[in-house]
Amino acid sequence: MAEISNRPPPRPLTLRDVSEASGVSEMTVSRVLRNRGDVSPTTREKVLAAAKRLGYVPNKIAGALASSRVNLVAVIIPSLSNMVFPEVLMGINAVLDETDLQPVVGVTQYSPEREEKVLYQMLSWRPSGVIIAGLEHTEPAMAMLRSAGCPVVQIMDVDGDPVDAMVGISHRRAGRKMAQAILEAGYTRIGFLGTKMPLDHRARKRFEGFTEVLAKAGLEIADREFYEGGSALTKGREMTAAMLDRTPDLDFLYYSNDMIGAGGLLYCLEKGIDVPGKVGLAGFNGVELIGGLPKRLATMDACRVEIGEEAARIIATRAEDGATGSGESVVLTPKLELGETLARNGQGPVDPV
Amino acid sequence: MAEISNRPPPRPLTLRDVSEASGVSEMTVSRVLRNRGDVSPTTREKVLAAAKRLGYVPNKIAGALASSRVNLVAVIIPSLSNMVFPEVLMGINAVLDETDLQPVVGVTQYSPEREEKVLYQMLSWRPSGVIIAGLEHTEPAMAMLRSAGCPVVQIMDVDGDPVDAMVGISHRRAGRKMAQAILEAGYTRIGFLGTKMPLDHRARKRFEGFTEVLAKAGLEIADREFYEGGSALTKGREMTAAMLDRTPDLDFLYYSNDMIGAGGLLYCLEKGIDVPGKVGLAGFNGVELIGGLPKRLATMDACRVEIGEEAARIIATRAEDGATGSGESVVLTPKLELGETLARNGQGPVDPV
């Protein structure tokens, strides 16, 4: 029996190895492996067999350099700990899976400096597209986005001007709509509970829209509470307790996200507080979890998965078309869901916004 | 005033552009930009200034090809919709952030075929390391991992043999420990509720460990219920209702994850069922959310963040050392947390496992 070495070669295999093993030129091997150009079925088989037998994995680095085509899409998001962003990623994944594009995820922790670094790193791979959360960036980051040389889609927010394309919802409008619904239901002593995040522009815009409508009605936020870190559900509980203790005459609590809202809801139910009779509650995001709570929390869907899908679709389409389009703008409209925690005296708002 | 064009150049900038703009050789520019070798402070400044002024972003594709060094780490996980995996990613991110390594995430949707494809894609970028969930893979995937030519860390599970390194917990042991704790607390009519996932080997192993201990005590699972898709919290509610309805004499419900457990807990509390007196409950994972529930659910910490950190640390260390180590095996021990839902007659287990 001839001696056959099965040890994996110490050096990664190259096209040349496949070429020699199949007795066909490197060029033809390359053509077979990429399904480009005409190759006779016989040759094709020979090459495929050799490649498989050797366990050849093409080197995309070299391929990308030679063709200046890279199938990577840079995705830059602030965080992974808030399910909102993994959900956006799911949308992106779902669409890119149909193409040969690969998402590469960078996380900024809501830090502009980290965002700048991550963006620089990603651009140095010359990706086929950039999907980045938000419209606000440092000046250097903006400069990089402008001269990225590939489609750039800014997501989640549409209150502002994009560098190129954008996909998202208007958080200012979301805040306004919620305020309107609350006022129409007859609530007037309203508390706000949210994150202590000066750099979360979207939360800020929602808050601004919210207070704007209150102001028009001659009202102000009656109390407010902010948190940082920790389990959102627990924080929601604690903040709610603190606030109702401090300002007992509040009749509505507006939470900047569903998780703290859920915590607040559980707290109120435990304390036997009549929701939404005595106190109404609302959150933001429309997370799936709400359906499993004892009462469905009022919320507004942030269209997370859809945003990811649309953004990916823009990149994918431009990649196919050879970068036809530009400046696409997809404005999604979050649905207001009253659930069972926003309806005073059994009467909900009439026709919000 | 001289005419200065500020339009971004149509062609991406190269080292050569910086070289010409600064009057220094390409090689020296390269050295400055990578902080390699000795460069006089004067030259250094000139180069840095030119690079910044032009907005030069190095091309890592070319760099990687020339140096055969790639700062990418392939991370392959089954899903993003279960917070477990984003948490692992957070651990990986936290550690890699200290290095110049970049994680690239691939999602398999628990499909072995997709896993194979994703792995192939990632390996074609010749990453500096692979972090992949699980010990079970298709034969071709195993072959790829074996000949990856870089560190491979299999995570989450340690019940089996790794290709190279592994970091995780023993799910079989976790199942055993929980069963033991339940039996010691005096529960005997036990129902199991979990996902309908033949490909979730870790859930399967927990279940096996669990039933193994029951069997030794002469017991069997008294009822079982499986689900697929949908909101875990809601499913937990529904399955619990169905099971207690069908088998009213159950005194314990073991859930394969905390989210469905939380749903079950909320349901029981609403129905006024005495927990843990009439029915005890336990989940798995140790998610943060548990702290915000009306009663803390018994669970077992799956060490998610820590697993990510350790895995990343192995890759990072080997990347520094020039691949010294090999075959590292980190076995973490999940803490059993009895919470407030596993203690019959106010008496918890004595000394589990």
Next chain:
DNA sequence: TTGAAAGCGCTAACAT
């Protein structure tokens, strides 16, 4: 249908 030559933009290795 196949092959040969010439780079892609950078860095290793060797001058100087």
Next chain:
DNA sequence: ATGTTAGCGCTTTCAA
């Protein structure tokens, strides 16, 4: 401390 030369492993382009 700086420059020169020769590739890295592929694909593009042109030729046969």
